[in-house]
Amino acid sequence: MSEITKEATQEQLLYAAILEKGMFAGLALMFVTFALYVFGILEPVIPLDQVSAYWNMPVGDYLAAMNSNFLHQAHAPTGWAWLSMLGKGDFLNFLPVAILSGVTIVCYLAIVPGLFARGDKAMGFICLATAVILTLAASGLIAGGGH
């Protein structure tokens, strides 16, 4: 195990570097995807002039109304269903959101090998457990029912 110094540890610096890249990538992409959406370059599922009629609904009603009025699918689009609709201006904006929400998982997975290699097993297992929990949350497997 490494000595305690004033300087950030190797894991900390690695974590910071990945977080920084992911953050910049996500934010930059968000500007691009929003521009494509708001300037009408990519047609959205809910037309821009109708979106204000949907945002005051509870999320369950919103998804049902969107599905009923525009998508006409068997199920309302939840979880990772947005991936199949990346050609639509509004759903394309889920991509930067996913990057911003997902970069932390990558950071965790990146530092685990180093922690184990240095014999820091307790922190290694904590990182692994957190990465599993975040991945489960991201997967949509543990999302509860809406109202």
Add this chain to the structure above:
Amino acid sequence: MDSTIDFRDTPLTTPGMHRAGGDETTSHNQRQHIDLFYIYHIYSMSFGIEEETQMLEKIKKKAEMFMVSIVCAVLLSPAWAVASEVITEVPMVPEVDGAGWWKWPLILLVVTFVMGIIAVLGGVGGGVLFVPIISGFFPFHLDFVRGTGLLVALCGALAAGPGLLKANLANLRLALPVALIASTMAIVGAMVGLALPTHIVQLCLGGTILGIVAIMLSAKKSTIPDVPAADNLSSALRICGIYHEPTMNQDINWKVHRTPLGLATFIIIGFMAGMFGLGAGWANVPVLNLMMGAPLKISVATSKFLLSITDTSAAWIYVNKGCVIPMMVVPSLIGIMLGSFVGVRLLKVAKPSFIRWMVIGILLFAGLKAMHKALTSMGIL
């Protein structure tokens, strides 16, 4: 996006001021100023000394409070006025008011811009201002406001995190065990929040915001808390470090204690962060600093970084449930980010006590509004 850590709240500590046996705290500048003012005022009154300078101070104080009220009202009233026109029963196939669709995103952009400035100057997270204000005064449903609030807090934490980690102010070893508990509970909180009826969540949100106001009014801070000995758990996990404190010009060797109690508290904090979509900096800092004994700068920085993990887990629940409307999320993020940039530049000239009272005033107003909205929808008011 509050990408800047505000250390103005850090007490002005000199080596002489730092007591050896355990400095409970030297309160921060503006609080010290206010306390001194009141002590002076009471002292003067008790001896019947009513001088012109005191009168001027009183008038100045009252004028300041009046200004706080005016700013709160001006900041929030346009949104309130238009919101009352828009909130109606929504049918399955909604009626469309196509002409003014851009109005709300634009107002959101302006309000979040102001919010970004206030968040930086007031030393609070964007999420804690965003959720109560936007849910109270805008037509957006609370589900989307919470989802957006989490993303606002998340982006603020992501922007600040790398710099804080590199500077070794945010400590990864302190954050990792806390993050495991807080992020797990944030998932539970998000799921509970999405399953409960909206008016119940709104009522709890109002209560929480009023609780945050109480914490802001009463919580003390300790620059370098006295930790006689690290507990077994923190020793085993080697949660400790060294940082340079420029105000004392010395390296501070820090450790933490009461780790099991601190971790247990993060069960509640994580739950609330997920349930309400609030960044949890308002709770993280007192627990890390006062309960666990981490130095104030380490606590503030680690708390900020911690939000990038806690809010990630809850954000995924909201994203997977469909609580993301880009037309709300992107203007909010842009507004908060631009506001934060301006706020950082205004830090040099802003008056801390005014800003602090303004944040408290806004939160008090928004908390009461959330409770009023919930009680109205329950038919109680």
